[in-house]
Amino acid sequence: MQYIFGIVSDAWRWMLDNIFYINIVLSILIIFFQRRDTKAIWAWLLLLNYIPIVGFILYLIIGQNLHKSKMFRVKEMEEEINTAIRKQENTIYNNEFDEKFHITDERLNDYKDLVLYNLEASRAKYTENNEIRIFTDGDDKFEALISAMNKAKKSIHVQYYIISAGELFDEILDVLEKKVKQGVEVRVLYDSLGSSKIGAKNIKKMKQAGIKLGEFFPAFLGIFQFRVNYRNHRKIVVIDSEYAYVGGFNIGDEYIDKVKKFGHWRDTHFEIKGEAVNELQLRFMLDWDYATKENLFHINTQQYLTDKVKKKRDKIGMQIVSSGPDSKRQEIRDNYLRLINKAKERIYIQTPYFIPDEAVLQSLRIAALSGIDVRLMIPCKPDHPFVYWITYSYAGDLLESGARCYCYEEGFLHAKGMVVDGIVSCYGTANMDIRSFDLDFEVNAVIYSPEVTMELEKIFLDDLTKCSEITKYDYAKRSMIIRIKEQVSRLLAPLM
Numbered sequence: 279m280q281y282i283f284g285i286v287s288d289a290w291r292w293m294l295d296n297i298f299y300i301n302i303v304l305s306i307l308i309i310f311f312q313r314r315d316t317k318a319i320w321a322w323l324l325l326l327n328y329i330p331i332v333g334f335i336l337y338l339i340i341g342q343n344l345h346k347s348k349m350f351r352v353k354e355m356e357e358e359i360n361t362a363i364r365k366q367e368n369t370i371y372n373n374e375f376d377e378k379f380h381i382t383d384e385r386l387n388d389y390k391d392l393v394l395y396n397l398e399a400s401r402a403k404y405t406e407n408n409e410i411r412i413f414t415d416g417d418d419k420f421e422a423l424i425s426a427m428n429k430a431k432k433s434i435h436v437q438y439y440i441i442s443a444g445e446l447f448d449e450i451l452d453v454l455e456k457k458v459k460q461g462v463e464v465r466v467l468y469d470s471l472g473s474s475k476i477g478a479k480n481i482k483k484m485k486q487a488g489i490k491l492g493e494f495f496p497a498f499l500g501i502f503q504f505r506v507n508y509r510n511h512r513k514i515v516v517i518d519s520e521y522a523y524v525g526g527f528n529i530g531d532e533y534i535d536k537v538k539k540f541g542h543w544r545d546t547h548f549e550i551k552g553e554a555v556n557e558l559q560l561r562f563m564l565d566w567d568y569a570t571k572e573n574l575f576h577i578n579t580q581q582y583l584t585d586k587v588k589k590k591r592d593k594i595g596m597q598i599v600s601s602g603p604d605s606k607r608q609e610i611r612d613n614y615l616r617l618i619n620k621a622k623e624r625i626y627i628q629t630p631y632f633i634p635d636e637a638v639l640q641s642l643r644i645a646a647l648s649g650i651d652v653r654l655m656i657p658c659k660p661d662h663p664f665v666y667w668i669t670y671s672y673a674g675d676l677l678e679s680g681a682r683c684y685c686y687e688e689g690f691l692h693a694k695g696m697v698v699d700g701i702v703s704c705y706g707t708a709n710m711d712i713r714s715f716d717l718d719f720e721v722n723a724v725i726y727s728p729e730v731t732m733e734l735e736k737i738f739l740d741d742l743t744k745c746s747e748i749t750k751y752d753y754a755k756r757s758m759i760i761r762i763k764e765q766v767s768r769l770l771a772p773l774m
Contacts, residue, residue, distance in 0.1 A: 363397050366404055370394050379406055380593055385701050386726050392616050392702070393597065396724065400609040402597040408552030409592050410730050414693070414737060416534040419527050419547045420446060426521045426549075427453045433463040433582065435562045437514040439472040439707070440528035443480055445536060447529055451480070455487040467492040467566055469510045472528070492569040508603050511707050511718040513547075514562050519584045522555040524548055524598075524706055524723060526692050535689075540659060542689030544741070546628070546705050546734075548723060550596075556583050557598035561721055595726030601708070602719035610708045610722050611715035615641055617698045624651035624700075626738045628693040632656055632669040633711035639672065643679035652681035655741060657691040665711075671764035677750045684745035695722070697738065703731040 369378045375390050396402040413419035427434055427450070434457060441447060454464050466484060468476065470493050484491055494510040515523040525547025527533050532540050550558070559582050563574045574582060601609040618625060618641040625645060632654060634642070646652040654676055656669055673683040694714075695705030706722030708714040725731060 359401060359403075362403055363401055367394060367397050370397075379404065379595065381595075382593065383701070383728050385699075385728070386595065388620065389702055389726060392613065392620070392724070393726070395612065395616065396597045396599055396609070399607050399612065400597075400599045400601070402599045402609075402724075403557060404595060404597050405553035405557065406593050406595045408550060408554045408594040408596050410594055410596075410725070410727075411549040412730075412733060412737070413525070413527075413547040413549065414544060416527055416543055416545065419523075419525075419545075419549075420450075420534060422549055423515060423523055424450065424453055426517050427457065430457050430462050430517050432518045433465075433516075434518075435465050435467075435514070435516045435559070435566070435582075437467040437510075437512055437562055437565060438528050439469045439509065439511045439513060440475075440530055441466070441468045441473040442475040442528075442530035443477040444531035446531055446534050447476075447480065450529060451483065451487075454484070454489055458488040463490075464488070465490045465492065465566060467494065467510075467562070467569055469494045470496045471509050472511070475530075490570075490572075492566055492572075494565070494569045507713075507717045509718050510565065511714065512561070512565065512600075512721045513707055514558050514721065516555060516559045516562055516582075519555055519559055519582055520551060522550045522558040524550070524558055524721060526694050526707065532690075540690040544686060544689055544691050544693060546693035546695060546737075548705070550723070552592075552594075554596045554598055554723070558721075559583055561598065561600055565719075592729075593727075594730055597724045597726075598721060599704075599706075599724055600719070600721045601715070603717055604719075608715045610704075610706075610720055611635070611638065613704050613722065613724055614638060614696055614710065617696055617702060617704060618642055618645055621645055621650050621698045624653070624698070626653050626655075626697045626735060627710060628655045628691060628695055628738065628741070629710035630657050630669075630690070630692050630694070631662075631665050631709045631711040631713075632672050633665070633713070634672060635712055635715060638710070639675060642676060642681065646676065646679040646681040652676065652679075653738075654681060654683045655686055655691060655738070655745060656683070658685040658687050658746070659690045667760070667763040670760075673748060674753050674764075677748065677753050683748045684742060685748060686741060686745050688744040691741075695734070697731050697735045700732050700735055701728050702726055703734050705734065 369375055370390050370393065375381065375393070376384075376387055381387060393404050397404065411422070413422065434454065436454075454466070458464050466489055468491075481491065495508065513523075513525060513528060515521075526545040527543075527547045531537055533543050533545070535542050563582060567573050567575075599609050599613055601607075601611070615638055618638070625642070642652055654673060656673060657666075677683055693705070694707065694709050695703060696710075697703040703725045704722055705725070706720065708718075708720035708722050714720050
């Protein structure tokens, strides 16, 4: 033990003695050998040179740059997916979009370019034989989810960023154990960092019950987590290829209002039936294959991906769009950006973290200055104070351009999405921040339906009654302490 302590002590002393040269090497690496946003480069250089030891440690923990090569491959399905994508692309190029896809609202024709972008950039198939049920309350969402799990006959696929020990987890685990005994295949995929509070006992319980487990980017030796960035932030559940769930709720007692710190947890989650279930199933299978090396496409693809939906659903157009640091583009960010630029009347945004990049921020400011009704809703209760002050600072930028900003006061706002002109909406797991745009693995549903979008818009307007408005006058009166917090936090915004 003394020998190991001596080695660590010598290594630490060497690092202190050579910190100047280490900073030079890291600075060269950041500038010349890794493609990064210019602001992120300057932020890292600031940390390395002004707080060298802390900056060096932070760089080791969160500064890695994941190579943008495809991590998720589906060789068995490549030809089938490409054929379906090309067929839909040709439909748009041949001006047959409204005829082939039964577009009844002429306003949706204005969004053919967004459908095309998602086909080409994200390989997100357009589906329309779908039904959507919207949840904004955790008790309602998990009651529906557990009910659907109880009906499962073939498979239950569960993927969450956070799975924490507690009452909710125990209730879900009871159901999953029961279904395994009935012969249902149960798989649970969780992010190693996000689910750090799941507990070793619960992992052991699931394994003993016959539940197959997958851990995304596990900690080194089960203890050291060197990847703070590049987390799998997706929340997907698919049951028997008939029910799918996607949105902001994770598995933890705070999501069902059992944690006093947050109070009421206000989120947005979808239950989907219809053709789009296949797209979420495919996303799960890709993530599962990467994390566990179990290729579900080799087992029996038809068991998980159905050729035809059993019955006719509502005509709700939808694309399931995924993004992550393995991609060359920021697909979900680009959807937000395109929706902002296409808006003619109003843009309503809900997000717990508002740290936009320059393109999104300027597009929102231009929209507000052009007379479009831009409204941003953020939480009043921060779960991460540092991030909260960056959010508050960027909200101030919007206020200067004529947008309206609100703080949700009835608990914690965790909903993530945007509605535009009462026509198209985009909700899912991605926050309106740089981390979700570029550093984490996310999934959103882009919904081409005035009916669903108007329902989401109504929910937004109802939420306004539980908000306090941040006016330009209020923002200008903020204290010097708040101003300092904002400025210090904003310096590091490119790293968030």
